[in-house]
Amino acid sequence: MTTTPATDLSTPVPSERLPPSVRRGGPRRDLSVMIGGQGGDGTLTVSDLLGRYFHEQHLYVYTARNVLSRIRGGHADASTRGSVEPVWSQKASQDVLVAFDDEAVRIGQAELDPEGFILGDHGSVNEGPERLYLLPLSMTAASKVGNGLYKNTVAYGALSHLLGFDEAKARGVLEGRFGRRGGDALQKNLSAFDLGRTLAREQVGEHPLFRLEPGTNTRSILTTGNQAAALGFVVGGGRFFAGYPITPATPIMDHLTRWLPTFGGVVRQAEDELSAINMTIGAAYAGARSMTATSGPGLSLMTEGMGHAGQAEVPVVIVDCQRVGPSTGEPTRHEQSDLFHVVFGSHGEFPRFVLAPGFPSDAFELTVEALNLAEKWQLPVFLLLDENLSEYTQSSEPFDLSKVRIDRGKLLSPEALAALPVYKRYLFTEDGVSPRSVPGQRGGMGQTTGNEHDEWGHVSVNPENRRRMMAKRLGKLERARADLPRARIYGDERADVGFIGYGSTYGPIREAQRILSGQGVKSRFLQARTLWPVPTDELEAFLGTVQRTFVVEHNYTGQLALLIRQALPRAPVLSLLKYDGSAFRAPELVKRVKEARP
Amino acid sequence: MTETAKPTAPIWCPGCGDFGVMAAIKRALGELKVPPEETVLVGGIGCSGAIHNFMDGYGFHSLHGRLLPTAVGVKLANPKLTVLAIGGDGDGYAIGLGHFVHTLKKNVDLTYVVMNNETYGLTKGQASPTAPLGFSGNVETPFDAPLLAMSIPSSGFVARGFSGAPREAGQLITQAIQFNRERRGFAFVEILSPCVTYNDTYKEWREQVQNVDTVPGYDRTDRGKAIAGCLSTIASGRIPVGLLFRPSDERLAPSLDRTLLPTVESAPATAEISLDANRARYEKLLAGLA
C-alpha cells in the first residue's frame, strides 16, 4: 500500500481526498470500527463504548480483541461491529480504523475496507495510506482535559460525529460507564467527548462521513460466553467453584467471586490447578454442585484429577476455555485444539461427556445441563469453550430461566437413605449409576475411591469385579445418549454444502451460509453440542442430507473430523482448518469452500 | 438401620507404626464422640493413606499428594463435618508439599495427620523428604515439617507425636480435632510412625523423642521461641514431640471456613438450590445484564 505524508491539520481536508463512499456519506447497515494502539492506550474502552452505543441503537453487536499477554505496551487492538442483520462474528474488513500510533496503522490497514478510512492520532501517527486523517487526539486530551490518557474518549467523541451518532445517546453511554465511578472521571470523559466532536466537525464539517442505520433488535443482551457459563452455573445450582487464574478462563472465576457468595456459595482461587480440580472433587463429593474452569496449561495439570473423578464417580464440571497451545502457546489467541485432551486425556479408561456451546445463551443452557448430567451420571462433564466464545462481547438472546431445571439424579435424601436396607456406594444397577449418599447422612457411610473397588467401595482386584465395574462405568457412555444435548441444524433441508462445527465457529459458518444463499448455493450446518460420546446418529442423518461436508475447526490436525471419521469411517467429510490464532471470517469460509475441489 | 460398608482389615505389615496412629485417631474420635456419619477421612496414597478403609466413617481415597485440596473442598462445602486428612510423608512433603504450605495458609478447620516413616513404604523403601542422609542412598539433607509449618504465619496448631506412644499421640489428635470444632483453624499433627519393613526406627525414636514440656524454657505460645526451642532440641540430638506450637487464641489467624461461612447452616453442600426458592434473586441477577 502506498503511503503519503499525513494530512496537514492547519487546512481542512480537501474533499477530493475523501474516498467516494465518504463523499456520499452513505447509510450503513453493517459497520466495523477497529481501534489500535499500545496496551494501556484504552483501546478496549473505546471498543466497549461503541459496542454499548450500537447495542442501544438496537443493532447486533460483535466485538473482538487482539491483545498481548501483558498489561502495558505491545500492540493491542479491538474491533466493534454493529449490524442491522444478525451477526455472530467479526466483519471481514474494517470500515474505520482508529490508530493511536504507526504500528496500529501498519497492522490495521491490512483489514481496512477499500472504502474505509483511518483516523490517526496527530503527533503519534506519522504516515499511512491516502485515507488517513489526523486529529490531535492525545494533544487535545493533554492540553484541554489535563491528561493525555483521555485520548480514547476524545476518539470516541470524534467517531460519534464522523459516524453520525445520536449525540445524546452517545453521551448517555459515557454516563452509564463512568457515572458510577465518582470523582471527576465522568466530567473529564464528557469534556473529552465534546472536544472530540468539535475536532471532527472542524475537519469534515457538519455532515458525518457514514451514517449507521439503527436496528430493530430490542431483545438482545450484550454478554460473553464466560459470563453466560458463570450465570448458568449460579442458576443451575452450582455452589462451589475453585480455579487458578489463566487467560481466557479467569473471567468465569471473577464473575462467580462477585455472585456466588450471596447464594451461599464458595469460590476459591487455588494455589494451582492440581488443587483446583481436587478441591472441586472434594466439594462435589460432599454434595455441592461444583465446577472448575481453566485453559490448556491448567487442563494439563488437571488431567490426573479428570480420571479420578471418572473412576470414583464424583460429579464435577470442568470448563476448558481453549487457547493456542501447546505449552504457553499464545495465551490470548484463538484455537480449538484441546478436543482430544478432553476426550482422551488421563490414563486409563473412564466415561465423560464433552459439551460444546456455540454462543452465549447456548453456554448458559449447557452449563446448567452439564451440572445435571454430571450428577445424573456421576462423572466429569467438560464444557468446551474457545477464546472467542469466552471473551468476545456479543449480542445474545437473553438467558431464559424458564428452561432451567435441576436434576440431581440418584442423590439420596436422608429419608430415602433411611428407607434402604443396604447402602452400597457402587451398587450395580441397570443404568450403571448407583444411588449416592453424601457425608453427614446416617446410613450412607462407605468408601469413595479411585482404587478399583467392589460395590462397597472396598479395594478389589478381582477380575470378575473389574469386568463388571468397567462395564458399569464405561457403559454410561452408551446408556446416556438419549440424555445428551442435541445438535442444532441450520439452513436448507437438503444442500450441496454441509458444515459441521462447534463453539464459536457457529458465527462465521452461519454468516457464510447467508452469503452462499445470496449466491444461490444451498447449505446446511450441524452445530455439534455434544462432542463426546460422538453423536453418531445425528451425524449420520445429517450426512445423508448434504453433498459435501466441511468440518470447520481451529487446529492443525482436524481433531473433530478425526472423531467423526472414527465413528463413521466412510463419512465423506473434508476439513476446513485454521490455526494462525485468529478466527475464521465468513467470506474466507465461502472462499475456502469454493476452492475445495468437488 | 441401613447396612453400610464395614471397615476392612488393615493391610499393613505386622508391627507397622501405622497401627498405633490408627489407634490414636480412633481414640480421639471416640473421646470427642464424633458420629461416624459426620466424620470424613480423606486418605492420601501410600501405606498410610489407606487408613480410611480400616475405619468407620465416610472415607475418600484421593490422589497421591492431593488429599489436602480434597479435604479443603469437603470442609468448605460442608463445614459441619469433622474432616481429617491422613497420609504419608512422601505424599505430604514431596508430591503434595505445595498443598501443605497452602493449606496452612488457607487455615481451614481440618486436621492433617502425617505418618512420617522417613520413607516411601508402599513403593518399597525409597528415600522420602524426611529420610536421613545415607538412608537408601540419600544425599540430600532432610527437612522438618513442623518447623516448616511453624514458619507459616497463619499456622496455629503444630504437633508431633510418636506411634510408639499412642496415648500421647491420641491426646494430640483429640486437641487438634477440638481446635477445628471450635473453628480456630487448621491443625497439623505429624506422627512418627516406623516402617518396620524398610526403616525400622522404633528403637532410635523411642530414645530420641523428647516432649517439649520437658524442655526448659520452652514456650509453645510464641512462634519464635517455639521454633528456637525445637531447633535447640534437635541440635541436642533429640526429636521434639508434643504440642509444639499453639499461640493464645487472640493471636490465631482467622479460619477460612469461618470467614467464608460464619453460620454453618447454609453452605455449598446444604444450600437450597431449587429454582423456585431462588427465582426472584436469579431474575434480579439476570436483569442486571441487559
Ligand SMILES: Cc1ncc(C[n+]2csc(CCOP(=O)(O)OP(=O)(O)O)c2C)c(N)n1
Ligand atoms: C502421581 C503418582 N506418582 C507416584 C505414585 C506411586 N506412589 C504410590 S505411594 C508412593 C509413596 C508413598 O510414600 P508415603 O506417602 O510416605 O507413604 P507410606 O507408604 O510411606 O505410608 C508413591 C511414590 C502414585 N501413586 N501417583
Ligand code: SF4
Ligand atoms: S511397608 Fe512399612 S509403612 Fe508399609 S505397611 Fe509395611 S511397615 Fe508399614
Ligand SMILES: [Mg+2]
Ligand atoms: Mg512414608
